[in-house]
Amino acid sequence: xxxxxxxxxxxxxxxxxxxxxxxxxxxxxxxxxxxxxxxxxxxxxxxxxxxxxxxxxxxxxxxxxxxxxxxxxxxxxxxxxxxxxxxxxxxxxxxxxxxxxxxxxxxxxxxxxxxxxxxxxxxxxxxxxxxxxxxxxxxxxxxxxxxxxxxxxxxxxxxxxxxxxxxxxxxxxxxxxxxxxxxxxxxxxxxxxxxxxxxxxxxxxxxxxxxxxxxxxxxxxxxxxxxxxxxxxxxxxxxxxxxxxxxxxxxxxxxxxxxxxxxxxxxxxxxxxxxxxxxxxxxxxxxxxxxxxxxxxxxxxxxxxxxxxxxxxxxxxxxxxxxxxx
Numbered sequence: 001x002x003x004x005x006x007x008x009x010x011x012x013x014x015x016x017x018x019x020x021x022x023x024x025x026x027x028x029x030x031x032x033x034x035x036x037x038x039x040x041x042x043x044x045x046x047x048x049x050x051x052x053x054x055x056x057x058x059x060x061x062x063x064x065x066x067x068x069x070x071x072x073x074x075x076x077x078x079x080x081x082x083x084x085x086x087x088x089x090x091x092x093x094x095x096x097x098x099x100x101x102x103x104x105x106x107x108x109x110x111x112x113x114x115x116x117x118x119x120x121x122x123x124x125x126x127x128x129x130x131x132x133x134x135x136x137x138x139x140x141x142x143x144x145x146x147x148x149x150x151x152x153x154x155x156x157x158x159x160x161x162x163x164x165x166x167x168x169x170x171x172x173x174x175x176x177x178x179x180x181x182x183x184x185x186x187x188x189x190x191x192x193x194x195x196x197x198x199x200x201x202x203x204x205x206x207x208x209x210x211x212x213x214x215x216x217x218x219x220x221x222x223x224x225x226x227x228x229x230x231x232x233x234x235x236x237x238x239x240x241x242x243x244x245x246x247x248x249x250x251x252x253x254x255x256x257x258x259x260x261x262x263x264x265x266x267x268x269x270x271x272x273x274x275x276x277x278x279x280x281x282x283x284x285x286x287x288x289x290x291x292x293x294x295x296x297x298x299x300x301x302x303x304x305x306x307x308x309x310x311x312x313x314x315x316x317x318x319x320x321x322x323x324x325x326x
Contacts, residue, residue, distance in 0.1 A: 040225045051269035052229040054115075054187075058265070058297040065123075065299070071306065072125035079132050082125070082140070083174065087166035092148075093159055095141050095167075096121045097174050098128035102135040106180035106320045107171055109139045111160055111196075113187025113218075113302075116146040116153060116235065127184075130308040134322040137176045139167055143192075151236030153245055157195045164196055168210055182320050183214040183256075184312075186302045190219020194247030194277070197256040208255050213319040215259040217305070217312060218270055218298050221248040221277035225269060248277050257287040259315055263296030270298060291315055 036044035043051065050056040058064075076082075082096035108131055112119050121140040128138035143159040146152070164183070171178040185193035193216045201210050220226055223246045227237040243249060258281060262274040274290070281288040293301050293311050304310030308317060317323070 040228050048225065048228060048269070049230040051267045052226060052231050054267065054298045057267045058299050060297070061299055064303065068126060068303070068306075069123050072123055075125045075129040079129050082128075085170075087163045088159060090144070092142055092144050093163070094121075095139050095163055096125070098125070098132050098138040098140075099174055100132045100135050100137055103175055104177045105136050105175060106182060106322065107137045107139060107167060107176040108182045108184055108316065108320060109141065109164060109167055111141055111183065111185035111189035111193050113185070113189040114145070115231070116156065116188045116191075118145065126306045127302075130306065130313055130317070131320075131322070134308065134317055136317075136320055136322050137171075137174065146235055151234065153192075153235060153241060157192055157245060160192050161196055161199055164210065165204060165206055168206060179212075180320070181211050182316070183211050184217070184305065184316055185215070185219065186217045186305075187219065187298065190216040191221070191223075191245075191247075194219060194221045195245050197258065198247045198250040198253045200253055211256045213257045213259070215261065215312065215316045215319060217261040218263065218266060218274070218301050219260075219277075220270070220273050222246045222273065248280050251281055251284045251286065254281065254284070254286055257319075259289045259291060259319060261291040261293065261301065261312060261315075263293040263298065263301040265295065265297035266301070267298070289315075 033046075036046065039045050040048050055061055079098060082098045084094055084096055086094050110124060110127055112121065112124055121142045124140050128140065131138040141160060141163045143163070144155050146156065149155040164181070167176070168178050168181060171181070183193055183196060193214060197211060197214050197216075202208055223237065223242045226235075227242055260274050260278045262271050264271075278288055278290045291311060293304065296304070296311070301312065305312040305316065307313045
């Protein structure tokens with residue numbers, strides 16, 4: 001077989017050029033400029049918009065996403081395809097169950113991110129492999145997106161809560177222990193996760209401590225600054241939505257031990273949101289741990305959950321009282 005060295009070189013240069021353009025755009029966005037009127041804390045509108053736009057601070061987003069999808073294909077080949085089960089009435093209300101061989105095993109439920117607008121459960125299979133091999137079931141949720149929900153976050157939160165309830169009621173059907181449910185999440189999925197752990201579960205006839213632990217990574221826990229940012233162009237925020245779906249305002253309903261995490265290369269707002277939520281939960285006297293990923297950006301933090309020796313993988317396995325091998 002012959003190789004076209006010039007074609008190979010052009011491909012490499014094109015890829016490098018694309019990465020350089022993205023990095024250059026991010027660098028330009030963070031260069032000193034004349035500041036406009038303050039909108040939130042010490043931020044003007046541009047700074048606040050940038051603080052809720054991951055590409056500004058993580059220009060390798062697409063590269064990491066492609067890696068995650070490729071790794072997920074490999075994970076399915078290694079541990080098998082999941083059981084695909086409906087938890088609600090609409091077509092999107094389904095979940096993927098990756099089963100371990102251990103009987104009566106703990107269950108981790110994962111809520112993906114994507115700015116409330118993107119991604120599917122199949123794209124996150126790579127997260128399941130270390131948990132399945134360590135003796136835990138891993139359940140990945142699909143749910144509607146904010147665009148299909150007409151700009152409302154309520155349907156997303158309601159579906160994820162319904163999915164958690166379904167897993168509790170049906171865990172035994174796939175060899176899971178309903179008394180050992182855990183939740184993990186990332187990005188906008190952690191916003192939803194915050195709404196799950198502060199939900200009034202007894203109103204639905206379910207246990208107050210339905211979740212024995214949760215790890216919320218790189219999330220948002222108060223919607224006020226998000227409402228002021230450019231995300232309001234596609235999320236139709238209301239006073240009711242801001243109040244009801246800001247987990248930090250409902251800590252009185254929190255009955256789940258938390259691990260909260262962010263990377264040092266995340267946007268300033270995603271770091272602050274996590275720090276402030278941690279401080280508020282701690283001040284309320286409820287169990288919470290803060291993990292700071294040194295040198296990780298928003299998307300790289302999630303990759304550590306797919307590694308049993310990674311920052312989040314190690315933490316969640318320990319939270320579930322699992323080792324690194326089944």
